[in-house]
Amino acid sequence: MKYVLIPILFLLMTQRPPISAQERADVDSLIMVLKQLPDSCKLKSLYDLTYQNLRNNTCIIYSNLLLEEADRQHNTYYKGSAYFLSAMYYYAKNADSMRIFMHEAEPLLLSENRIEEICRMRGWNIYTYTRDGQKEKVIPAVDDLKAFAKKYNFPDGEDMANQALADYYLGEGLSDEGVELYEEVLHSMERRNIPLIKQINIIRQLLRNNIDIQRQIYYLDKINGYIEDYKKKGIEYLDSEQPLFLLEYFYHQSYAYIAIRLKDSTLAHTHLSKAEAIMKEKNLVNEERIIEQLKLLYYELIGKYDLAIDMVDRLAAHYENMKMIDTVLELLYTKADLYYKSNRGMEAAALFRTLYERKDSVRKAVFYENLAKLKAQHDVDELELKTKQMELEASTFHSQRLLMGSGLIFMVLICCLLIYIAYSRHRHGLQLKAAKEKAEEADRLKSAFLANMNHEIRTPLNAIVGFSQIIADEEDANVRHELSSIIQSNNDLLQRLVEDVLDISKIESDAITFVFAEQDMRALVKDIYNIILLRMPEGVELRLGDCPPLVFYTDRNRLIQILANLLTNAIKHTEKGYIYFGYEVKEGEVIFSVEDTGEGIPEDQLANIFSRFVKLTEWTKGVGLGLSITKALVEKMHGHIEVMSEVGIGSTFKVIFPLEKY
Template sequence: MKNTLLFICFILTQISVVSKAVANDLDDLRQELKNLPDSSKLIRLNELLYQNNRNIVFKTYADMLLEEAQKQKNDHYKGNALLSIMRYYYSRNPDSLRFYLKQAEPIYLATNRIVDLCRVKGWNIYTLVNAGTHDQVIKEVESLKELATRFNYQEGIDMANQALANFYFNIGLKEEGVSLCREILQGMEERGVSRIRRYYLLRLLLNQESKQEYLFKLDTCIKNCEKEGITQLDTEHSLPVLKQSYHLYSAQYYINQKDPALTYFHLQKLDELEQQYNMNTERLMKSFLWMHYYNLVGKYDKALAIIDWLKQTLSDNKRFNDWIKVEDIRADIYYKMGKGMESAKAYRDSKVVHDSVIQAQYYEDLAKLRTQREVDKLELQSKELELEAEKSRARSWVFGGGAIVLLLLCGVLGFLAYSRHRYGARLKIAKEKAEEADHLKSAFLANMNHEIRTPLNAIVGFSQVIAEESDIETRREFAKIIQNNNELLQRLIEDVLDISKIESNTLTFVFTDQDLQALMKDIHSVISLRMPENVELLLDDCPRFTFHTDRNRLTQVLTNLLTNAIKHTHEGYIRFGYKVAADEICFYVTDTGEGIPEDQLERVFDRFVKLTEWTTGVGLGLAISKALVTKLGGRMEVRSKQGEGSTFSVIFPV
């Protein structure tokens, strides 16, 4: 602990020293610039900017150059500063990149800097793809192609097509993306385009599929650079960087080929490069490769140790899709080691997180749609304001033509405006209702997708494992899990059919006189068979009473309430019965279970609502019960205190 505190103090001291040194250097620079003529100031700042493009003061020099260039109205140096600032914001703040792109575009067009303009437009497209704003991507790609075609800049067209291929990969159109990349690469090779441009494209292809063909091209590029004595392809990519990429992708390729010897060879080459050139390979990527290698050669303990680290790191970084892949590999390793239960648990955890990610993604997309809807509303309001302004100008012009014409036109315009307003109001209400219905339908389908997939995943997963499991107790446990999920799926389908019938008003009711004492005893007999060991089912003494109702639907409501009480009561009792008053009859179900938080009482009758993620069922029972009670002419109430239990009441008029 003491050593750790000393180390932290040392780091803070070093940061403070570096910050003071940077501040002193900037003060010295400002003093130096005061003594220089205007033209020399720009030259000096430009030199410092490109000498320190990887330094912590890089952005400061770019801002100083931009300020001085704007003061002197020098578009050349203004363009240099803007290019550096946009490169800085490319991976940090895409909105700031677009802000400066609007300033830079007219400058680059005026000074014929088409290469730089195409480059930053390409950066912008990549940020749009990464942000998920797909509706703007195609428009920006076409804009970049039009610009490059207008100035006969073929590499600009390649940049646009490469960004389009990346977009295809992002939305799952892998074949289209690979085909487009191969077409671009062939054209580059025919024209003899620079090696660094071809390297970017090869890297994009290798990220999608490891092929010997692409590795051979990358290896050939490296060997040609060595023959020609080239050690630096551009400011960011040296020859060792290309070698590092080659060995990373090669290791991935030979893992896919299940060749442990060549996999190990390339992993060792990576270590040698790091030591020789003091390089850092991204640790997550390397850990993935070593994990696959140890799994390949049967060193499962080492693979599991890496998996433990990867799971924690991926969870901290919210990379849940990669977390799911790692957990699937863990399940596979446990299965190979003969640990069936651990394998099944890992498989189940993977599927639970997978379903949660899908649901989270859906709600994220839904939020984006809502945001876009608000933006569309604002645009509509803006257009309405513009239209109103146009009408005002038209009225002013008519007023100059004479009072009589003005009165006539105002009368006509007033009538048209009133008619249009009424039509627009009706259209707006209809549109909002349609959008609300569409959103409700989307939310319902998303919930159904999640709820059906959860038991299906368990059935499919354990059905595959049970066929290969030899231990009879484990097979029985798996069979029990499959049976429970079958019953859950069956209840879900029945509940959804009931909901559908209720909403379409096709649910039929058969009203007859019912002896409530006999009905309650029948329900007690059925429910008592489902009771857990530590919970007692009590039927209160009820007065003899004949009630005119639908026996099946009333039984369904009370059974749903009792089943819900069983889920949330682990000890104590569940009491039910009815009381008859002068003008109403009240059925009740009281339990000593978990209770319901006060802030959740209003939500318990909504669809797909479950108080915890671990509660069995799909959350439709109470919603169906309330709808049935309403159809039968009654109402439902609930009283609850968390930790003490709940009471659900069903009240009908007599």
């Protein structure tokens, strides 16, 4: 049976709603603080004020105001603090911007011996390497941070480095190594009597990973000891921001889940009731789904399948609204299993059929894209086979009940069952035939692809080999230089071909990864403009549109690749006039445009322009994969691409993305 995965969550900081008037009031308060601060002030109150507003733009306003005050007073302490706060703000938004402020802040902080803040920034930098997939930079950065912390005798810095390394291990699937490293950090903190809130944060990281149940119970008992100790002392907050009741809620919620795994219904009920009571008393609305998931598992454990099914329906409705289709399908699978356990075989079979149809509709488009998706088709066939088995078992069970009432009805049911089995086999045969035809078509496409690749690779390779032989015997320096340029040009062409084929392979095998984050679009298109400007031919002007301010949630590198491919394509086909690009925002969408005054695309070729190895003429530069890759990337990022062109006038490509997050 498939279970809905229940994550062990603990929100130490509650979500803040958008603020407008409150932000202004906070900024006014900051200005008053700045006017009264002496030069020797350590700015702890300012850091606290800024950290509380990290999720909205007030944070960057604080750092800018502080930087202005630092310039006015010529105060390096304030300036280092301002750069540190800016790095803190950009840590979750733009890693490149964060590193710029780190570079500015480090010498100022080091001059004031502010080692902790430097270590924090370096730790953030390691996390961004892991988050952005820059694996080769993680280990050197960890070693640098450890060496820096040892040099300045700051053990907390070594703990920060080990935490970042543990996070990297877990991201790479090295669970045992990651958990072991987190435990080393925890023991180090305990030996040095580090503030309890930092130790609890490490315990939370351990509980979020797949450690065995006994170790989970051990760490939860430690948390319970902390809770009881704080209650005896009358302490209601772990620190200035985090109330004790959140830790208590986390303890009971986690213990309830463990008790369910241990099949201890009494213990599960005790902790589940306490967690639900805290949730309702403290109005923890974000935790309602977690409690409902725990109730689902608890009702299933004690055999109250009707109540469990009711929980499934409530959760499915919630995740359906959130468009979390995979989770909804898992819940439907759980519901069908609950039907079967409660002797409602026909309803289980019907639901399995519905589940199959929904899964098939979600994955249907992917099945037909390439040969790699045949495995997914195999999974669907297995699901269908299981559905048939459930239907057969349900029909058999129903027939046995009816046998006691009437022999005639029994015979009719047997006949119907035989007809149904014959029909099912016939339909299964048709499906196997269709699968065979798909495989044959995929094999044909593979052969055609290899033939195209053979031709495209041989073209530059022949030029490289031929001119390499000629250049050795050529005495004229100018001719040798020209031959060298031809060889280099074909080298570049061959390299682009290999890179494009690798991108196509990753896209079709669904192995390509995306790293989504909020990006400043005006800065991004300005960077692209500066890069493409260097490649513009004489007689062609590159124009950048008047782009409105926009923070867009996207994959920076893939968006740059898309726009660069379109601009490169425009350069190939434009000998005079201009190339324009930019973006605009309309009706919940951002529209990127690339317009040129080049040769244009004939109407009869517009339908095939995004196919592989398509070029307007045999003399067109490139291998004809750029637009195919661009279209595939756009669709993977939930957008679509349009093209309009007129021969002799030019072409316009538009890439359209929804502004909502996926």
